[in-house]
Amino acid sequence: MKKEIFYILFLIALVSCEDVVDVDLPETEPRLIVNGLLRVDKSQEFVDVRIEMRETTNFFEDNTITQVESAVIGYGVPNQFGELTQLAFSSLTEEVPGTGVYVPDPNFSSDQRIRTAAVEPGVVFILQIQHKDKSYYARTEYAPTVPLDNLEQGDNTLFDEDETEVIVTFTDDPDTSNYYIFDFGYGNFQALEDQFFQGQQFQFSYFYDSNLNPGQTVxxxxxxxxxxxxxxMDLLVEQTQADGGVFQTPVATVRGNVFDVTGLDNIDIFDNVERPDEYALGYFAVVQEFSRSLVIE
Incomplete structure (x- = not known):
């Protein structure tokens, strides 16, 4: 009985010795996050333009939806001086109030949708955003790709016997050095370059964890x-293997191509020369996409 009383008193003493530690986290200014990945399906008449706007918050809090004062996409073919010719514009508006998702404005005086016929190699796209008295600018060139040759389920595993192997096959374009981004769904991406298989058919395996069931379509x-x-994308994939996806706030800051150009009168220095602390997060890209589906056995 004395031993039991001793143990109880010992446990009470341990609990009473615990202190609550308050961590003073640094106050950071919210930054605009632009999820501007436009996927071009050339079999469709129009590009599916959907750009998501969010803002960073303090540590341990989810990013919040935000609204912008204006968002416009301009696109054309650059001449020898880098100036865009055959210039066209698409004015964006929030699709549903409060969602932070911006689409071509259906109430504009003319059709603001971007036709896929206008999206060809060499066409440059510019995104301009006004948000909380700041101006943001992103520039990107359309990136074509090749289709998938085949998609099949394999029998191998990598770390866990419950994993599902999917074997992906495609043929690289032999004329240029190519870069590819693969989207496997569920927030899983993979970046790949053709350094070791240029112009050849290439096959690789991707392993899903145990969240796939027979009859499920990927x-x-x-x-x-x-x-x-x-x-x-390669840097973001490294940082987000185990959390909420590549368009969440990363552990370390990975800058995209959306720059704060507030007050700049020379577009040649839009990429923040001598302004290292003024930038948005996220990326604006216009890319061709091919997809295939597979039913898991």
Whole structure:
């Protein structure tokens, strides 16, 4: 009985020794986050333009939806001086109030949708945003890609016997150095370059964890990319293997191509030369996409 009383008193002493530690986290200014990945399906008449606007918050809090004062996409073919010719514009508006998702304005005086026929190699796209008295600018060139040759289920595993192997096959374009982004669904992406298989058919395996069931359908997409977007996605994939996806706030800051150009009168320095602390997060890219679906056995 004395031993039991001793143990109880010992446990009470341990609990009473615990202190609550308050961590003073740094106050950070909210940053605009732009999820501007436009996927071009050339079999459709129009590009599916949907750009999501969010803002960073303090540590341990989810990013919040935000609204912008204006968002416009301009596109054309650059001449020898870098100036866009055959210039066209698409004015965007919030699809549903309070969602932070911006689409071509259906109430504009003319059709603001972007036709896929106008999206060809060499066409440059510019995104301009006004948000909380700041101006943001992003520039990207359309990135075509190749279709998937085949998609099949394999029998191998990598780490866990409950994993599901999917074997992806495609043929690289032999004429240029290519970069690819693969979307495996569920927030899973993979960046790939053709350094070791240029112009050849290439096959690789991707392993899903145990969340796939027989009869479930998975859709896998191959997207084109230029080197800058490839580098951006490659870094984000490394940082987000175990959390909420590549368009969440990363552990370390990975800058995209959306720059704060407030007050700049020279577009040649839009990429924040000598302004290292003024930028938005996220990326604006216009890429061709091919998709295939597979029913899991």
């Amino acid at each position: 859709t896998i997409s191959i997207m084109g990319a230029h080197q800058e977007f490839y580098n951006y």
